[in-house]
Amino acid sequence: MVNGLVYVTQIGLLALLLILTLRIASLARQASPGADTSPALATGVTSPPAQRSRAAAPIAPHDRTHRYTQLHILAALQERDCRVTGLDLTTAPEAVRRYAVAWLFGAGCALSDRPARHTDELAGVVAHIASLKIGVRQSDAIQAIATLTSSSVMLACFRAGLEGAEFWRERHFVPPAHSVYGVITANAFI
Structure with a gap:
C-alpha cells in the first residue's frame, strides 16, 4: 500500500515538473525580443501608422518597476526643489502644473528604453x-x-525634462537650467 502511494506521488511530481518546464519554455518564447504576440498579427489586422507608433513591445516588469521608481524619486526631488524656491506646484495655476507634467513626461521618456518612450x-x-x-x-x-x-513652452518643458533626467541618471543631480522650477520660470510668466 505504501509503495503504491510513493509510486503515484513520484509520477505526480514528474508530471508537475513536465508542466513547469513547458510553462517556462512558453513564457521564455513570449518574452523574447524577436517574438511579437500582438493580437493584430494573430488576426492579420494591422493598425494605422499613428497607432503603431504609440504601441510598444511588452516591457519586463522589472524595467517597468525600475522606471516607475526612478521617475517617482525624480518627481519628488523636483517637487521639493520647487517648494523650497517658492513655487508650490499643488496650488500653482493650471498652466504651470501642465508645464510640470510636460517636464515629467520628458523625464519619463529619458528614463525609458527606446521602445517604451x-x-x-x-x-x-x-x-x-x-x-x-x-x-x-x-x-x-x-x-x-x-x-x-x-505650445512652445510645453515643448521647452518637455525638452528640459529629457535633458534633466539624462543628467540625473548619470550624476544624480539636475542642473538648475533643466529643473522644473528653472524651465518654468525661464519660459513662462508666473
Whole structure:
C-alpha cells in the first residue's frame, strides 16, 4: 500500500515538473525580443501608422518597476526643489502644473528604453505620478501630454525634462537650467 502511494506521488511530481518546464519554455518564447504576440498579427489586422507608433513591445516588469521608481524619486526631488524656491506646484495655476507634467513626461521618456518612450503606458505612469506629486487629475495630465506640441513652452518643458533626467541618471543631480522650477520660470510668466 505504501509503495503504491510513493509510486503515484513520484509520477505526480514528474508530471508537475513536465508542466513547469513547458510553462517556462512558453513564457521564455513570449518574452523574447524577436517574438511579437500582438493580437493584430494573430488576426492579420494591422493598425494605422499613428497607432503603431504609440504601441510598444511588452516591457519586463522589472524595467517597468525600475522606471516607475526612478521617475517617482525624480518627481519628488523636483517637487521639493520647487517648494523650497517658492513655487508650490499643488496650488500653482493650471498652466504651470501642465508645464510640470510636460517636464515629467520628458523625464519619463529619458528614463525609458527606446521602445517604451512616447507610449500610452508611459503617459499613464506619468499621469499617476503627476496626480500624486503635482496635484493634477490624471485625465488632465493625459490631456497635457496629448497636446504637448501645442505650445512652445510645453515643448521647452518637455525638452528640459529629457535633458534633466539624462543628467540625473548619470550624476544624480539636475542642473538648475533643466529643473522644473528653472524651465518654468525661464519660459513662462508666473
